[in-house]
Structures are given as structure tokens and as C-alpha cells.
Amino acid sequence: MINEEYFLAALRLAAGHDPLPEHVSAAARDAYGLRVPQAVTAVPAECPASREVRSADGCKMVRFVAAGLTFDLEVTVGDGLIDVAGQIAPHPGEGSHVDVRTPHLTLTRRLARTGHFAATGLPPGWLSVVCHRPGQPPVQTRWVRIRP
Amino acid sequence: MHEPRDSGELLKAAADDDQRAWDMLESRYGPRMWATARACGLSEADAADAVQGAWLRLLEHLHTIRDPSGIGAWLATTTRREALLILRKGRPGVPLPEVVPGDPDPAAAVLEADISRRLWNAVSGLHEPCRTLLQLVAADCGNRQVAGRLGVPVGSVGPTRSRCLERLRTLIHQQETVQ
Numbered sequence: 545m546i547n548e549e550y551f552l553a554a555l556r557l558a559a560g561h562d563p564l565p566e567h568v569s570a571a572a573r574d575a576y577g578l579r580v581p582q583a584v585t586a587v588p589a590e591c592p593a594s595r596e597v598r599s600a601d602g603c604k605m606v607r608f609v610a611a612g613l614t615f616d617l618e619v620t621v622g623d624g625l626i627d628v629a630g631q632i633a634p635h636p637g638e639g640s641h642v643d644v645r646t647p648h649l650t651l652t653r654r655l656a657r658t659g660h661f662a663a664t665g666l667p668p669g670w671l672s673v674v675c676h677r678p679g680q681p682p683v684q685t686r687w688v689r690i691r692p
Numbered sequence: 693m694h695e696p697r698d699s700g701e702l703l704k705a706a707a708d709d710d711q712r713a714w715d716m717l718e719s720r721y722g723p724r725m726w727a728t729a730r731a732c733g734l735s736e737a738d739a740a741d742a743v744q745g746a747w748l749r750l751l752e753h754l755h756t757i758r759d760p761s762g763i764g765a766w767l768a769t770t771t772r773r774e775a776l777l778i779l780r781k782g783r784p785g786v787p788l789p790e791v792v793p794g795d796p797d798p799a800a801a802v803l804e805a806d807i808s809r810r811l812w813n814a815v816s817g818l819h820e821p822c823r824t825l826l827q828l829v830a831a832d833c834g835n836r837q838v839a840g841r842l843g844v845p846v847g848s849v850g851p852t853r854s855r856c857l858e859r860l861r862t863l864i865h866q867q868e869t870v871q
Contacts, residue, residue: 552857555811555830564726568740572722572747576706576714579751647744669741670748687748689741689778 580674583684586610608685615685621692627664635659636677643674700760707754721764725771732775732831745774814863822856
């Protein structure tokens with residue numbers, strides 16, 4: 545006689561009937577190439593303008609903070625691609641640049657004097673921004689999922 | 693032939709630029725992470741996002757995992773959390789569990805693969821809400837998550853689960869009798 549607890553344990557293990565797709569496995573292995581040595585991770589913070597709320601036009605505001613820097617990202621989803629307009633404040637210094645990254649595509653951008661940058665045509669999914677500063681550790685935002 | 697490497701050892705090696713160690717972690721835990729995400733009720737595309745998200749979280753914490761030997765449980769718990777975050781975005785109001793490092797690993801139960809396969813096939817043959825409920829139970833979702841997902845009172849989950857398990861038991865018995 546199979547009791548309920550045994551049945552439940554069997555069910556949990558049996559959930560393995562649905563095999564891991566190869567592309568998911570490959571993406572996980574490729575993710576290793578996305579690590580940024582010595583990076584400081586910027587964590588999400590309250591964004592007074594929008595509190596990470598997506599507006600009717602598909603625009604979403606997110607804020608990250610670390611190492612004295614604030615990353616404000618305005619992410620727009622349209623036509624199956626995402627556009628990012630961001631600002632890092634205060635300006636991290638002369639010679640700084642950012643990498644706007646997804647698991648499949650990285651776009652490098654110089655920062656304007658105001659700390660602004662923009663990147664367009666990124667694939668939907670996971671997104672992170674890394675700020676590289678001469679002579680200091682890079683600062684990367686946590687990965688955030690952006691989908692229509 | 694080398695002995696299988698300990699998970700904690702693999703994690704430390706991965707933190708020291710060893711891609712092969714990372715790949716071995718993926719081989720060891722990827723299927724279970726996928727099962728966790730799928731059993732939370734996610735589509736294939738969303739489950740892929742949840743699993744990818746968990747690996748990206750590991751990258752963020754590669755040097756700061758407090759118990760490297762518990763990396764399997766950490767990955768499973770993180771996958772479940774990412775899955776539930778995705779579910780909540782699609783369905784506001786789905787409660788989120790607190791992530792507790794060192795959650796029990798479902799693989800601790802030792803069962804024959806063939807038995808597991810037959811069991812899951814039987815679950816797929818059940819009518820709703822039993823099919824979804826047992827999938828959620830298989831993902832270790834608590835009664836509140838199950839209730840939120842099914843849109844039923846929390847108090848009804850336990851009795852419904854018992855009835856569903858009884859139906860599953862009957863279905864398996866019928867299949868065994870036919871064979």
C-alpha cells in the first residue's frame with residue numbers, strides 16, 4: 545500500500561519526465577561567459593518616478609544602486625525588441641563606458657557628460673548593464689527580465 | 693576514471709574560472725531546475741527564462757554562496773522563486789514563498805526511473821484540477837501557492853489533494869491491471 549507521503553515524494557521526483565531542452569542547457573553553459581570579474585553588483589532600488597511600473601506605452605523604469613552610483617533605466621518594449629535609455633549618476637568619470645548586455649548580445653556605449661546612454665534593438669529576456677570605470681571595479685546591475 | 697566531483701568543489705572551481713566545472717554543475721542540476729520551473733505551471737518559454745534567471749543569479753553570487761555543498765538546493769530554490777516571480781507578473785496576487793537556503797532536495801527520495809515515468813504519465817491522464825494540483829505539489833509549492841494558482845480557498849487544498857491522490861492511485865491500479 546502506497547501511503548500519501550510516499551506518493552508525494554514520488555511525484556516530486558517524477559517531475560523529471562519533462563526533459564530539459566538542449567537550448568536551455570546550452571544557454572545555461574553560455575551564461576558562464578557573462579561573469580564580470582571583480583564586479584560590484586548594483587541592487588534594485590525604489591524608483592520615485594514609476595516604482596518599476598510599466599506604463600501604457602510599454603515603457604518601464606527600473607533603478608539600481610551600488611558603489612555610490614545610481615543606474616536609472618527606461619526600458620521600452622516594442623516590435624519584439626527592447627530599447628534602453630539610461631543614466632548613471634553621478635558621472636562615473638572620464639573614460640567610463642557601459643555594456644548593455646543580454647545573454648545573446650552586448651552593446652557598448654560611451655557615456656555622455658550627463659551620464660546618459662542608449663541602446664536599441666535588444667532581444668527580450670534577461671538584461672543587465674555594466675559600468676566600466678578606469679582604475680575602479682566595474683559595477684553591474686542585477687539581471688532583470690524584460691518581456692512584452 | 694575520475695571520481696564524480698563534489699558539488700561544493702565544483703562551485704569553488706567555477707568561481708575560479710573553470711568553465712568545465714560550471715558545465716558539470718549544469719549537467720547535474722539543470723534537469724531538476726527545469727522540472728521545478730515546469731511543475732510550477734510555466735510554459736516552456738517562461739520556464740526557460742526561470743532557469744536562465746537562476747543561473748544568472750548564481751553568477752551574481754558565485755563568490756558569496758555561504759554553503760557551497762548546498763548549491764543544488766540553492767539552485768532549486770532560486771529557480772522556484774524566479775518561476776513564481778514570472779507567474780506573479782502574469783497573475784498578480786500569486787503569493788511568493790520566502791527563499792530558504794538549504795531546502796530539502798526532492799532527489800533525496802530514491803525511486804526507480806520507470807516508476808517515476810509511469811507515475812507522471814498517470815498524472816497527465818487526470819482531469820483538472822487534479823492534474824495541475826499534483827504538478828504544483830511535485831514542485832513543492834505550498835498550499836497557499838497552490839490555492840492562488842487554482843483560485844480556490846487555501847483550506848480546500850489538503851482535502852482536494854487527498855482526493856486527487858486517490859484518483860491517481862486508482863488510475864495506476866487500473867493501468868497495472870490492464871498490463
